[in-house]
Amino acid sequence: MNSLRVIAAIFMKDLRVEWRHRETLAAMCVFGLLVVFLFNFAFEPAGEESLRLLPGLLWIAFAFAGVLGFNRSFAAERENAALEGMRLAPVDPGAIYLGKMLANLFFMGIAEAVVVFAASLWYNFSFIPALGWFTLSTFFCTLGYVAVGTIFAAVAANTRMREVMLPVLQFPVAIPIFIAGVEASAGALKGDAPGDYASWIKLAASFSVIFLVLSYLLFEFVLEE
Amino acid sequence: MPSDTPRAEPALELRDVSKQFGDLQALKSVSLRVAPGDSILLYGPNGAGKTTLLRVLSTLARPSKGKVLLNGEDVHSNPVAAKSAIGFVTHTTFLYGELTVRENLEFAGKLFGLTSIDKRLADVLDTFHLRERAGTMVRELSRGYQQRVSLARAFLHDPQFLLLDEPFTGLDAASAESLQGLMRRLEGQGKALIFSTHDFEQGKAIARRLVALENGKVRYDGPVSHAPIAVLRAADSPSAGALSASFP
Amino acid sequence: MKKAFPQTVHLIVTLAALLVSLYFIFLYAPQEATMGEVQRIFYIHVSSGNTAFVAYFLTFFGSFVYLWKRNESADDFAYGAAEVGFLFCTCVLVTGPLWAKPVWGIWWTWDERLTPTFFLWLLFVGYLMLRSYVIAPGRAALLAAVVSTLGVVDVVFDFLVIRMKSYRGQHPAAVMGGGENSGLDPRMWVAVFVTFAAFLLLFSYLVRQYMRVAALRREVSRLRRLSDSSSGA
Numbered sequence: 001m002n003s004l005r006v007i008a009a010i011f012m013k014d015l016r017v018e019w020r021h022r023e024t025l026a027a028m029c030v031f032g033l034l035v036v037f038l039f040n041f042a043f044e045p046a047g048e049e050s051l052r053l054l055p056g057l058l059w060i061a062f063a064f065a066g067v068l069g070f071n072r073s074f075a076a077e078r079e080n081a082a083l084e085g086m087r088l089a090p091v092d093p094g095a096i097y098l099g100k101m102l103a104n105l106f107f108m109g110i111a112e113a114v115v116v117f118a119a120s121l122w123y124n125f126s127f128i129p130a131l132g133w134f135t136l137s138t139f140f141c142t143l144g145y146v147a148v149g150t151i152f153a154a155v156a157a158n159t160r161m162r163e164v165m166l167p168v169l170q171f172p173v174a175i176p177i178f179i180a181g182v183e184a185s186a187g188a189l190k191g192d193a194p195g196d197y198a199s200w201i202k203l204a205a206s207f208s209v210i211f212l213v214l215s216y217l218l219f220e221f222v223l224e225e
Numbered sequence: 226m227p228s229d230t231p232r233a234e235p236a237l238e239l240r241d242v243s244k245q246f247g248d249l250q251a252l253k254s255v256s257l258r259v260a261p262g263d264s265i266l267l268y269g270p271n272g273a274g275k276t277t278l279l280r281v282l283s284t285l286a287r288p289s290k291g292k293v294l295l296n297g298e299d300v301h302s303n304p305v306a307a308k309s310a311i312g313f314v315t316h317t318t319f320l321y322g323e324l325t326v327r328e329n330l331e332f333a334g335k336l337f338g339l340t341s342i343d344k345r346l347a348d349v350l351d352t353f354h355l356r357e358r359a360g361t362m363v364r365e366l367s368r369g370y371q372q373r374v375s376l377a378r379a380f381l382h383d384p385q386f387l388l389l390d391e392p393f394t395g396l397d398a399a400s401a402e403s404l405q406g407l408m409r410r411l412e413g414q415g416k417a418l419i420f421s422t423h424d425f426e427q428g429k430a431i432a433r434r435l436v437a438l439e440n441g442k443v444r445y446d447g448p449v450s451h452a453p454i455a456v457l458r459a460a461d462s463p464s465a466g467a468l469s470a471s472f473p
Numbered sequence: 474m475k476k477a478f479p480q481t482v483h484l485i486v487t488l489a490a491l492l493v494s495l496y497f498i499f500l501y502a503p504q505e506a507t508m509g510e511v512q513r514i515f516y517i518h519v520s521s522g523n524t525a526f527v528a529y530f531l532t533f534f535g536s537f538v539y540l541w542k543r544n545e546s547a548d549d550f551a552y553g554a555a556e557v558g559f560l561f562c563t564c565v566l567v568t569g570p571l572w573a574k575p576v577w578g579i580w581w582t583w584d585e586r587l588t589p590t591f592f593l594w595l596l597f598v599g600y601l602m603l604r605s606y607v608i609a610p611g612r613a614a615l616l617a618a619v620v621s622t623l624g625v626v627d628v629v630f631d632f633l634v635i636r637m638k639s640y641r642g643q644h645p646a647a648v649m650g651g652g653e654n655s656g657l658d659p660r661m662w663v664a665v666f667v668t669f670a671a672f673l674l675l676f677s678y679l680v681r682q683y684m685r686v687a688a689l690r691r692e693v694s695r696l697r698r699l700s701d702s703s704s705g706a
Contacts, residue, residue, distance in 0.1 A: 002338050009335035017323040020362075076321060084285055085319025085378070089336035090305040148623065155616050159606040168602055172595035173623055176630040179638065199637060207630055214626060218619045221540060225286045225612065247610030248694045 003095040010086075010099025011106075017076055018107065024072040025107055032065035032115040040122060050123045055186040058119060059141075059178055065111045066104075066145055067167050070153035073104055078157055087223055097219035101150040101212070108142050130188045137184035137201045144177040144208035151215040154222045180204040235296050236260040237282060237311070237386045237417065242291035244277050244441075251277040253441040254291065259386060259419050264412045266432035266449060267421040268457075273438040275421040276315065279388045282419070283313040309337065312384035314392050318375040322364030326355055326374050329363055330381060337382040349377040352407065354400070368395035376404065387411065389420035393427065405431055425457060480681070487678045490671035494664075502664040514572045520668040521564040522590055524676050526628075528558025529593055531680075532600065533625035536618035545691070546684060548614040551621065552604060553683030557676055559597040565590050589631045596624045 018024055036057060045053050077083040086096050120127050127134060149170055156166040171178075180200045187197030237259045244252040251274045259265060259282070267275050280286040281293060284300050284307055293300045293307075300307035320329050330349065334342040350356045353373040363371060372395045379387065389408075393401050408431045411418045419436075422428045429449050437445040437456040445456045498516045505512035535551030538544060569587055570580040581587070600620055607613040 005338070006336060009332060013321070013324070013328075013332050016328065017321060020323045076323065079322060080320050081317035082319050082321055084317065085333070086336060087285060088283060088308060088311070088313055088319070089333065090308040090338065091336050151619070151623070155603070155620060158608060158612055158616055159603065160608060161606060165603065165606055169599045169620060172592055172599055173627045175592055176627065176634040179634050183638070203630075203633065203637065210626060211623070214623060218622060221615045221619050224615055225280075225609075245611065248698070250698055 003092050003098075006091045006095040007099040007102065010096060011102045014073065014100065014103035015106065018103075024069055025110060027072065028065040028069045028107060028111040029114045031068050032061040032111050033118050035061040035064055036115060036119050036122065045123070050125065051189060052186075054119065054123060054125065055182045055189060058115065058185065059181045061115045061119075062108070062112055062142070062145070062181070063171070063174070063178060065115065066108055066149055067170065069107050069111065070104055070146075070149040070170075071156070071163055071166050073100060073107075073150070074153050074157040083157075083223065093220040093223050094216040096223070097150065097154075097216055098212075100154075101146055101215075104150050105143065105146045108146055112138065112142065125189075127189070130191060133188040133194055134185055137188055137197070137204065138181065140201055140204040140208055141177050141181035141184065144204050144211060145174055145181075147208055147211040147215055148173050148177075151219060151222065154219070177204055177207055180207070234260070235385070236294075238292075238294040239278070239282065239288075240292045240294060242281055242288040242293065244274075244281055244286060245289040251441055252281065252288075255438075255441070255443055256291075257436060257443065257446070259417045261385060261415045261417050262412055263417045263419070263434060264408075264432045265417075265419040265434045265436055266425075266428040267419060267436050267438065268425065268428065269438035269444075274441040275438055276390055277441075278438065279313065279315065279390045279419070279421065282386075283311055283315075283388050284308060285313070309382060310385045311388065312379035312382065312386070313388045313390075314372075314375050314379045315390040316394070318363075318371050319378060320363045320371060320374055323362065325360050325362055326350075326366070326377075327359040329374060330378060333378050333381055339382060345381055345383070349380050352380065353377045354403070369397055369400060372396055373400060385415075386417045387419070389418070391421055391423070393422055393424070401427075480685075483674075483678050483681065487671070487674040490667075490674045494668040494671035497664040497667040502661050503658055508576050511572060511575050514568050516664050516668040518565060518568040518572060519665060520672045521561045521568065522586070523669050524672045525558050525562035525565060525590070525593060525597075527673065528554045528561060528676060529596065529621075529628065530625060532558065532621045536621045539614060540618050540622075545614075546688065548618070549684045549687040550680065551618065552614075553680040553687070554676075555597060555600050555604075555621070556683060557679045559594070559601060561672070561676065562590065562594045562597055566594060585635050588635050589628070592631045593628060596627065600624065 039053075039057050039060075043049075043053060074083070077086075083096075087093070116127060119125065149166075152170040152173070153166055156162040156169060159165045180203050184197045184200035184204065187194075187200070239255050239257040241254045241256055242252055243250065243254050255274075255278060257278075267278065269275055277286065281288050284293065284304060287301060295303075295307045295310060298306070319333075321332075324332065327346070327350075330346055331342065334346065339345055350359055353376055355370070355373055355377060358366065358370060363374060366374070372392070376389075376392060379389070392404060392408075396404060405427070408418055408420070412433075418432075420428070420432070432449055435445060435447065435449040435452045435456075436443060437452065439456075445452055494516070498513055502513070502516070504510065505515075531554040532551045535547050535549075535554060538547035539551060569590075573582065574580050600617060603620055604613055604617050607616055
């Protein structure tokens with residue numbers, strides 16, 4: 001399978017580039033932490049209240065950290081028109097998308113883990129009891145978020161003021177996944193029966209699959225000149 | 226006008242190609258046939274459409290009208306065959322600054338699905354005298370070295386058609402000379418070469434055929450030695466002169 | 474099409490339909506029992522909303538045809554539908570609060586219908602901003618087509634999510650779906666449909682004008698290039 005090799009090559013390449021300076025990951029983590037940190041001073045939540053606010057807080061942090069990372073992920077591709085270099089090779093444009101998407105997913109996962117860890121410290125909240133369901137729901141919601149984020153970042157890379165353009169394009173489309181993320185993690189963290197919020201996880205999973213397939217097919221047009 | 230060539234004959238062809246960028250028409254119904262053994266100098270003033278022509282040939286840019294054919298087949302309907310047969314160098318190097326020379330080339334090799342990658346890698350590193358720089362980060366290399374890596378990347382998959390857009394840019398005299406030698410040998414290896422340069426003398430020393438572009442149209446297509454003076458003067462317009470003079 | 478339905482006829486029919494819809498809104502439809510005259514904004518509000526959703530779908534449709542056929546007028550159609558659709562969508566968001574404030578005492582509520590409409594408005598904003606921010610003008614159509622295709626699928630998810638969230642809004646339930654408990658006077662229904670039809674006519678006329686202007690603009694730049702190259706040679 002040639003495409004699988006290409007996807008793996010792009011994924012490894014992004015990891016290697018990131019490993020060299022770790023700028024993107026650092027920026028994503030710091031940004032996510034800042035949101036959690038500022039939130040604390042904006043609302044000073046305590047006890048019950050912090051449990052109510054936490055899911056939303058986490059997803060706001062994830063959303064902004066993600067936008068930062070997606071924008072950066074195409075910065076290196078733009079520098080010497082390296083993305084065009086990939087297009088010169090006999091590779092499926094969809095494979096380029098999947099490779100970039102997987103790298104973004106990986107970075108998002110790390111940034112999310114850091115943010116969750118910090119939130120559990122600062123808000124004295126233990127994620128351990130709900131860890132399984134929380135991780136599952138966050139995984140599918142993140143997958144959907146990264147799926148649309150990667151293709152919109154590639155679109156925004158062609159515009160002036162792409163830092164602004166990306167959230168303007170991405171946030172409205174990501175609203176369903178954002179709501180699902182907040183609802184599902186709220187259910188998981190409150191310790192509700194999984195059946196109560198499983199529909200949100202299913203929604204996130206179907207959103208992810210549909211947008212992955214759609215983006216895979218459409219990516220060719222994003223790259224075309 | 227487009228001659229009906231037999232399918233089997235290998236060639237990279239533009240058939241009546243026009244390319245439009247918004248309001249700008251960069252190419253106006255250009256037809257061109259590049260066959261193995263050809264060695265073509267693409268010449269013309271700035272903005273004549275040289276880069277666009279090479280980009281369309283390279284499959285990077287899709288023509289607004291007309292077709293690009295490889296061995297009689299539309300390159301956009303069978304991109305895999307076309308892309309494996311084409312090597313392209315242009316102003317942008319297609320390299321990642323944060324990867325070493327070797328890593329960049331290995332990555333390109335994987336994209337092209339090369340199997341015996343180590344052998345090819347050693348070959349191009351030798352050809353472009355990059356062996357001792359193989360472990361250097363591309364960002365830390367001079368423009369000349371980066372250009373050599375970019376050339377190595379284009380030759381890596383041993384393409385049959387080489388499209389070189391101003392390949393001498395940034396090269397020092399010695400590298401330029403060795404590149405010139407390499408380009409001259411391609412013809413004998415059954416490869417096709419089409420390149421642009423602003424230095425006509427240098428181009429003349431390599432190419433046998435001249436394609437002169439002006440305002441997106443082919444003004445002359447024939448042996449270099451028979452090129453009319455007017456064609457060469459057109460390229461020497463003040464704007465072209467000023468720009469090439471500004472290069473260090 | 475052009476011959477069969479000339480622009481002037483299109484314009485006259487549209488204006489006539491708008492006048493007729495005014496008659497239906499203000500004279501034909503009965504006054505609502507509790508809300509009074511204010512309720513008459515309902516016809517404009519709902520019809521704008523429906524037209525906006527139709528417009529976004531048509532933007533997608535034009536984009537799809539463009540991706541398939543690479544036909545410039547398909548892209549003009551998509552862009553025009555988005556611009557005009559954005560106007561209608563804005564109209565929903567303006568008439569909503571105007572109606573809500575006197576009736577419910579609040580300007581805004583995140584309910585089952587306002588919320589997706591607001592999301593739709595954001596999708597329009599993204600699409601239109603993208604069109605004017607793309608650096609290489611030749612690529613704007615392709616990128617916008619990709620964005621509107623992703624957007625139209627997203628609209629479906631918006632409705633799904635809003636339904637799942639089961640907002641208990643104050644919005645009258647009967648607005649779009651009807652249903653058994655709609656309780657809307659049949660004459661009100663007639664007024665809704667007449668207004669919607671008139672708005673669709675207005676929409677089609679405006680999009681048509683947009684497409685005409687876009688074609689003219691292309692022709693002008695073609696002629697300008699022609700004169701440039703002939704004077705240059």
